[in-house]
Every structure is written in structure tokens, then in C-alpha cells.
Amino acid sequence: xxxxxxxxxxxxxxxxxxxxxxxxxxxxxxxxxxxxxxxxxxxxxxxxxxxxxxxxxxxxxxxxxxxxxxxxxxxxxxxxxxxxxxxxxxxxxxxxxxxxxxxxxxxxxxxxxxxxxxxxxxxxxxxxxxxxxxxxxxxxxxxxxxxxxxxxxxxxxxxxxxxxxxxxxxxxxxxxxxxxxxxxxxxxxxxxxxxxxxxxxxxxxxxxxxxxxxxxxxxxxxxxxxxxxxxxxxxxxxxxxxxxxxxxxxxxxxxxxxxxxxxxxxxxxxxxxxxxxxxxxxxxxxxxxxxxx
Amino acid sequence: xxxxxxxxxxxxxxxxxxxxxxxxxxxxxxxxxxxxxxxxxxxxxxxxxxxxxxxxxxxxxxxxxxxxxxxxxxxxxxxxxxxxxxxxxxxxxxxxxxxxxxxxxxxxxxxxxxxxxxxxxxxxxxxxxxxxxxxxxxxxxxxxxxxxxxxxxxxxxxxxxxxxxxxxxxxxxxxxxxxxxxxxxxxxxxxxxxxxxxxxxxxxxxxxxxxxxxxxxxxxxxxxxxxxxxxxxxxxxxxxxxxxxxxxxxxxxxxxxxxxxxxxxxxxxxxxx
Numbered sequence: 001x002x003x004x005x006x007x008x009x010x011x012x013x014x015x016x017x018x019x020x021x022x023x024x025x026x027x028x029x030x031x032x033x034x035x036x037x038x039x040x041x042x043x044x045x046x047x048x049x050x051x052x053x054x055x056x057x058x059x060x061x062x063x064x065x066x067x068x069x070x071x072x073x074x075x076x077x078x079x080x081x082x083x084x085x086x087x088x089x090x091x092x093x094x095x096x097x098x099x100x101x102x103x104x105x106x107x108x109x110x111x112x113x114x115x116x117x118x119x120x121x122x123x124x125x126x127x128x129x130x131x132x133x134x135x136x137x138x139x140x141x142x143x144x145x146x147x148x149x150x151x152x153x154x155x156x157x158x159x160x161x162x163x164x165x166x167x168x169x170x171x172x173x174x175x176x177x178x179x180x181x182x183x184x185x186x187x188x189x190x191x192x193x194x195x196x197x198x199x200x201x202x203x204x205x206x207x208x209x210x211x212x213x214x215x216x217x218x219x220x221x222x223x224x225x226x227x228x229x230x231x232x233x234x235x236x237x238x239x240x241x242x243x244x245x246x247x248x249x250x251x252x253x254x255x256x257x258x259x260x261x262x263x264x265x266x267x268x269x270x271x272x273x274x275x276x277x278x279x280x281x282x283x284x285x286x287x288x289x290x291x292x293x
Numbered sequence: 294x295x296x297x298x299x300x301x302x303x304x305x306x307x308x309x310x311x312x313x314x315x316x317x318x319x320x321x322x323x324x325x326x327x328x329x330x331x332x333x334x335x336x337x338x339x340x341x342x343x344x345x346x347x348x349x350x351x352x353x354x355x356x357x358x359x360x361x362x363x364x365x366x367x368x369x370x371x372x373x374x375x376x377x378x379x380x381x382x383x384x385x386x387x388x389x390x391x392x393x394x395x396x397x398x399x400x401x402x403x404x405x406x407x408x409x410x411x412x413x414x415x416x417x418x419x420x421x422x423x424x425x426x427x428x429x430x431x432x433x434x435x436x437x438x439x440x441x442x443x444x445x446x447x448x449x450x451x452x453x454x455x456x457x458x459x460x461x462x463x464x465x466x467x468x469x470x471x472x473x474x475x476x477x478x479x480x481x482x483x484x485x486x487x488x489x490x491x492x493x494x495x496x497x498x499x500x501x502x503x504x505x506x507x508x509x510x511x512x513x514x515x516x517x518x519x520x521x522x523x524x525x526x527x528x529x530x531x532x533x534x535x536x537x538x539x540x541x542x543x544x545x546x547x548x549x550x551x552x553x554x555x556x557x558x559x560x561x562x563x564x565x566x
Contacts, residue, residue: 036417043410044403104401108458111366111395112418113388292329293368 033118034125037109041126045098051134054090058138066142073153076160077243079139084232085200087164088171091131092192095175098127100185107293120176120288124281128172132165139164159242163235166273170231171196173280180287199232207233231276238269319344319497320365320393320466325374327360327521334360335521338374342466342497347488349508350501351545352518358501359398361518362468365499366395378466391419394464398471400455404444408435408454411443415458422462432487433457448475456484460491467491467498473507485511505542512541517548524552 045051061082065075099106102123109119139160143149149157175192182188207226211219227233322340326333335357342348350358363369365376367383367390375384383389402411412426412435430436433453438446443454452475459467472488473481488511492498502508515532517525525532525548529541536551538544 032420033418036414040403040406040410040414044405047405102403104397104399105403107363107368108395108397109414109418110368111390111393111397112415113391114418115387292370293363 033114034122037119037122038125038129041123042130044102045126045130046133048098048130050094051130054094054131055134055138058086058135059141062139062142066146066148071148071153073156075142075148076139076153076156079160080236080239080243083139083160083164083239084167084236087135087167088196088200088232091168091171092175092196093189094131095127095172096179096185096188096192099176099179100188110293116289117285120285124173124176124284127176128165128169131172132168135164135168136161156242159239163238163273166277167231167235169277170273170280173277173284177280177284177287180284180291199230203230203233228272231273234269234272234276238266238273241265241269319379320499321377322361322365322371323375323377325361325364325371325376327357327364327369327371333521335364335371338518338521338523339526340365340499340516340523342499343514344465344497345492345495346513347492347498347500347511348514348516349512349541350499350516350518351505353549356518357521358518359470362470362499362501365468366390366393391422391462392465394459394462394467396455396459396467396469396472398474400448400451400475402443402451402454405442407438407440407442408446408457409439411454412457412461415461419462424462426461429457429461449477449480452476453480456487460487463494465496467496469498469500471502471504472500473502473504481507505545506540509541515541515545517545517552519549519552524548 062075062079065078069075069078106119106123110116140149140157143153143157174195178188178192178195182191207223210226211223214222227237320342322338325335325338325340327335338357338361340348340350340361350361352358360369364371367376367385367387370385375382377383378389378392406414408430412429416424416426430439433456435450435453435457438450443451446454456472459469467488469488473484476484485507488498488500492511492513500508500511512529514528515525516523527535529544532541532544532548533539536544536547538547
């Protein structure tokens with residue numbers, strides 16, 4: 001007979017099961033809820049074919065940039081816009097689709113004696129870790145087999161991992177929030193894709209139009225506010241400040257670089273991204289706790 | 294060989310006790326009301342599940358059975374009313390679910406997880422509960438596909454995992470939504486035997502099913518929901534007496550006919566909580 005690792009305690013009378021001591025012990029061990037759900041999610045998602053495909057595509061794209069561009073630092077520089085478009089898009093689509101696909105299982109977990117908040121964190125981290133892991137593997141493997149993870153490219157590589165992880169965290173939380181709010185999968189997916197398009201594609205066009213239309217006005221502060229209002233702009237600025245490539249900054253990034261300089265700019269963008277993670281997480285947790293399943 | 298779900302090794306609990314008809318309700322819904330937007334799904338629903346009794350909640354699609362199940366489980370918040378466990382209001386709390394087992398209708402587990410993963414996860418969510426996973430694996434015949442991804446398991450195999458999860462902790466209350474759906478006749482009969490054994494062990498059991506013939510030999514009490522209202526509460530015997538029908542299926546059909554004709558609830562039989 002197959003066995004599980006757990007050894008089991010003496011079976012007690014059902015009436016004793018909610019004894020204060022047992023309840024207290026369960027309460028004390030509640031942090032394990034997050035770990036248990038996250039681990040199960042990891043097992044599920046890390047073997048998901050779409051997540052594996054995401055990692056493979058990133059490997060192929062980074063490898064292609066290597067072959068075209070040369071050094072590790074140059075390949076990473078070329079990777080910038082790809083990361084800014086692909087990471088939010090994949091996280092958005094996968095997050096919403098996965099939420100709906102695992103809806104019934106989530107209900108089964110909700111029927112266990114666990115707080116909803118802990119369960120949500122388990123689901124969120126279980127989504128975040130495999131996707132961020134796939135991203136890390138995708139951009140790191142080519143660097144490794146080309147022996148390009150040197151002193152020059154290491155800080156930039158670290159920043160890429162941080163920014164990629166942050167964008168996964170932001171859009172993963174937004175995807176779960178949308179998933180919780182909208183029971184209609186297509187509606188949720190459409191809304192999520194719309195948000196991605198707005199943040200990744202349309203936003204800079206809007207900012208440039210604003211800069212052109214109000215060119216007679218001092219626009220530094222509104223431009224900084226505009227950058228802070230878009231996590232992808234923040235991520236781009238954080239990376240480009242490190243790349244020191246003014247041509248890639250875009251309008252809002254150029255304003256930030258001129259106004260704040262490199263180190264302060266990184267701190268500001270880092271804080272901005274942290275807020276952008278915290279906000280959708282808060283909204284999603286709130287919606288999850290109030291939802292009728 | 295099919296496992297004998299009715300006599301799983303090691304799944305007898307020290308707290309097993311004889312059926313106790315007429316005992317006070319273990320889990321109850323009191324004056325529960327729920328609407329989704331303009332649609333009233335449940336209206337002043339009273340339901341009591343007694344230890345050692347199986348209550349069949351019946352009704353056509355859209356009658357509110359699933360919503361009632363979910364309110365009892367805390368998945369849906371009632372607009373009014375409360376859920377009580379042993380007379381204590383547990384509405385909006387989560388710890389009471391340590392004494393509940395739930396078997397949803399559609400066992401849609403994550404494709405890449407195995408039965409071992411699922412049982413291990415559920416086990417880790419109830420760290421304080423005593424349980425014998427090995428006995429459960431043997432009792433439900435899961436050993437042969439324990440490490441196989443559930444995405445490639447048959448519907449019947451997944452349904453057995455579903456049943457194992459619900460019964461794993463020997464909960465005081467079982468909520469079973471179409472428990473025999475997807476099972477072959479042998480496995481279905483075996484699961485029904487197991488449910489009957491749980492009744493003998495003193496569990497309070499709620500079953501919903503569309504296949505009324507499946508419930509005939511299991512049901513003690515009948516609750517008929519129609520348009521979110523309880524139209525009949527009573528024992529199976531009193532239902533037969535009231536309708537003159539010999540089977541549950543015909544009795545319910547007769548109740549529905551009378552309800553539709555008169556437009557009023559049929560009533561409540563004697564001796565119900």
C-alpha cells in the first residue's frame with residue numbers, strides 16, 4: 001500500500017475536535033496555510049505547459065538577441081522593450097485564465113477551515129513564484145551558457161530580475177483582482193487585455209500627445225505624476241536609468257533622469273513599483289474576502 | 294477490484310455513535326435569505342441537519358440548493374439569517390468548517406496535481422485534525438493512481454478523490470452535492486454504503502441530487518426547495534404518507550404537482566427540528 005509521509009495521531013471523538021486547545025493550535029499554525037497552498041500551486045503551475053512555453057520563448061528571444069547583439073550587457077539592453085511588453089501580457093492572460101480554471105478547486109479549499117486572506121496569499125504567491133521563476137530562467141540561461149554573467153552585466157541582470165518580478169507581482173495581483181470581480185471569464189480576460197494595452201502601448205502615446213499639446217507649460221511635475229501612474233513606465237525608467245541610455249528613456253523617463261538623477265530615480269521608481277504592487281494586492285484581498293463563491 | 298467504501302480499514306472513529314433520530318440539529322440554517330441583484334435565491338429558509346440522519350435537499354434547477362449548500366459552508370454570505378453549529382452562530386467564521394466535510398458536484402482538481410498532492414494539501418490545511426491518510430487511500434481505492442496527475446484520471450477516479458477529501462477527517466457534518474455523479478454502478482453502490490456507514494457513525498449528512506432514485510435507500514428526511522423557499526420538510530415516511538407514493542421520486546413529483554397547483558407550501562411534517 002502506498003504511504004504518505006505523515007504519521008497520524010490517535011483518532012479522537014468528533015465532539016472533541018473544536019476543543020479550545022485544538023483550535024488554538026490550529027490558529028498558531030495558520031501561517032502554514034499560505035505555504036501549503038503556495039507549494040501546491042507551484043507544483044501545478046510549474047508543470048503547466050504555457051508556463052514552460054513562456055520560459056522557452058524567453059530563452060529563445062534572449063539567445064537571438066545574444067547572437068545579434070554580442071555581449072551580455074548589450075543583449076540585456078536590447079531585451080528591455082520585450083520584457084516590458086511580454087511580462088505584463090503573459091502574467092495578465094495567464095492570471096485571469098488560471099483563476100477561472102481553478103475556480104472549483106478554490107471553492108473546495110475555501111470549504112476548509114482556513115481564513116480567506118491566507119488562502120488568497122497562497123494562491124497569489126503560487127501564481128507569482130512560477131511565473132517569475134520562468135522569467136528568471138528565460139533570461140538567465142543564455143547568459144550562463146554564453147559565460148556572459150560578468151561584473152559588467154551582473155547589476156543589470158539583477159535589476160532585470162527585480163523589475164520583471166515586480167511587473168509579474170503587479171499584473172498578477174491585478175489579474176486575480178479582475179478574476180475575483182468578474183465571474184465571466186471572457187469579460188475578465190477582455191478587461192485585463194485592455195488594461196495591458198493601455199499601460200503597455202497606449203499610455204506613452206497619450207503622454208507624448210499631452211506633452212505636445214501643452215508644450216508651453218512647465219510639464220516636469222505632471223510628467224512625473226504620469227510616470228508614477230503607470231507601472232510599466234516605472235519599470236522602464238528604473239531599467240533605463242541603470243542602462244544610462246537616454247535615447248531609450250521615453251518622455252517621462254527623460255524628465256525623471258533630468259530631475260532626480262540615477263540613484264534617487266531608482267529609489268523613486270522602486271517605491272512607485274512597491275505601491276503598484278500593494279494597491280492591487282489590497283484590492284484583490286478585499287474582493288476575495290467579500291466574494292460570494 | 295473495487296474497494297469496499299463501506300468498511301474502510303481504520304476509518305472507524307472513536308466517536309462513532311448510533312443514529313439518533315430526533316436529536317437536536319448539529320448544523321442548521323435559520324431564516325436564511327439571499328438574493329443576487331434583483332433575483333431572490335433563498336427566502337427565509339429553515340434547515341436542520343440532525344446527527345445520524347441523512348437529509349435530502351431536493352428541487353429543480355435554480356431552486357437554490359447550491360446556494361444553500363454554499364451558505365452552510367460559508368462560501369456565500371446570507372443577506373439575513375444565520376448558520377448554527379450545535380446551536381452556536383457560526384455565520385462568517387471559518388473555524389467551524391473543521392467539523393464539516395464537503396463533496397462538490399464537479400471534482401475539477403488541478404490537472405498536474407496527483408491524488409497524493411490533493412490529500413496532502415487538504416491535510417495540511419487542517420493541522421489539528423486527527424486523520425489516517427493511509428487508511429483513506431486504501432478505503433477509497435486510490436493507491437493504484439495515487440501519483441498520477443489528476444488531469445489524466447477518469448471522472449470516476451476523480452470523484453473517488455473527491456469523496457476521500459470530504460470524508461478524510463471524519464467530520465461531524467457532511468455536505469454532499471451529487472455524490473454519485475460520474476461513478477459506475479459498483480462504485481456508486483459502494484459509496485452509498487459508505488455514506489450509510491457514516492450515518493450509522495452519527496454524522497449529520499446533507500445530500501443534494503437530481504437522481505432521486507439514487508437517494509431512495511439513503512434518505513431519512515426530505516426538504517423540498519422551490520424558487521428559494523422550503524415547500525416541504527419531513528421524513529421520507531411522512532412524505533410517502535402525505536402523498537400516497539411508494540417511492541421518493543413519485544412522492545416528490547406529487548409534491549411538486551400540488552405545489553404548482555396550489556402555489557403554496559405543502560407544510561412541515563411532525564418531529565422536525
